[in-house]
Amino acid sequence: MSRCSILSLTMKKMITMLIMWTFTEMTAAQPLCDPLTQYQRNGECCQMCPPGTSMSSLGTCAEPMCRICDEDEYQDTFTVEANCKRQPYCDPNKNLEFVKEKSKTEKSACACQHGFHCSSDACLTCVPHSSCGPGWGPLVEGNQTHDTVCRRCPEGTFSSKSSWDAVCVRWTECESGYHVGQSGSDKSDVVCEKSQRQHAVIAIIVVLLVVGVALIAAAKIWFSRGRKEESKGKGCVEACVQCDNDPPREEKALLDRQTADAVPEADMPQPSMEEGGTGVPEENEDGPNLAVTGGLLFTDNGNYVTQENGKSEVLSRQESQSGTLLSEKSL
Incomplete structure (x- = not known):
């Protein structure tokens, strides 16, 4: 290896060691702050404002000045921002509404009104559910994301109106004493009628009541007439006796x-006449x-x-x- 190569490697090691030493010194000088609730300013860990508020510039690092979010605003995390976030607008003209009451600590979500579903995946507007006509009922009711799926009412059930949520209802079962006067269909219910035997029993009871009342009335009239004739007979006998004597x-x-x-x-x-009296014949003893x-x-x-x-x-x-x-x- 040449002399120049050795010198170049030595210089690289020295530079690397110098960089590592510098980073270690800088890390040791800076304090450790909570990344969720604190932030670093001028070498200090300062406190953030809690959710539902925004930070004012008048506060200090340890005690910041926090302002509560206004109506239609929210802040869902600790923040150093001066303004809260705006809540989304749910346009009622597009059949949208808030899922729940607005909150200052979380973002409100828009949803379709009852009886409507989203027209697209983005759900920028909502359209009404499809209605199931008479004789049909919903197989799957519509919700926020999809439309109603209809099916014909099965045997023994019916639906008489158009609706997206009206299920098929079972036919009525006729009670004792009634019979099926008209059979049911998928659009109408069973019609129950009273049995003829029931009518006959009611008619017999009514006739018996009428006859009983008539007999009671006739008995009262007969007894009253008998009493009158008896009183007349007594008067006639007394008159006849008096007529026989006179x-x-x-x-x-x-x-x-x-x-x-x-x-x-x-x-x-x-x-013979007496004072103040009338003539009385003398009694004859013989x-x-x-x-x-x-x-x-x-x-x-x-x-x-x-x-x-x-x-x-x-x-x-x-x-x-x-x-x-x-x-x-x-x-």
Whole structure:
């Protein structure tokens, strides 16, 4: 090896050693700072502002002056920046909305409104989901990223309206006492109707109730009429008894005439008069008790007494009635 080559290698080693020594000295002179919460300034580790704030120039290294982010701003890391970051704008005219309330410590994300999905991967605007018509239901409901996928309603289910999220509903099962009046389809439900037997039972019950009410009403009317007839019969019997005891008015008037013509006034007993009283016939102990009524004498049995030539004669009611009839014929 030549002398020049040896000299060149020696110089390279010396330069390398000098560089390494210089780097070591510089590293030893600088303090170790937290890269997440601190920064180095003039050989010192200074404190950063926390998330949700920005740094003002009025603070010190150990105690910085931090300002809270304004509305529609955020800061998601420790920072030395003087301004916060702007929140993205979710345009409602493009059917966009914020996924959740805005935060000052994190970036808000835009999403499609309910019933809409992104029109592209960039999701700059949203379009409405496709609707499934009657007889169809969603196989896969639409969400933020994809559209609705429709399928025909399977047997035993139906859908009667157009919608992107209305699932096919099972047919109604008719309860006891009902039967299927109209079968279901993929667009309409089963129609249940009451069985004829049910109608017949209801009709029989109604007829029995009506007949029962009619019988009760008839029984009440019959009992009320029976009571009225019974009261009328009692009144008639009492009237008939009274009529048998009292002589008829016409017969009584004829007897009065015959007695007045046949008996002289001198032979008729004169009633005795008392002060403030009326004439009362004297009692005859040996003969029957006689009562004077309307100028005629009656016994206790209701027979009439006639006098002829000063002789009293008691006639029964039957004899007096026959005599009255003979007198009327002679007249």
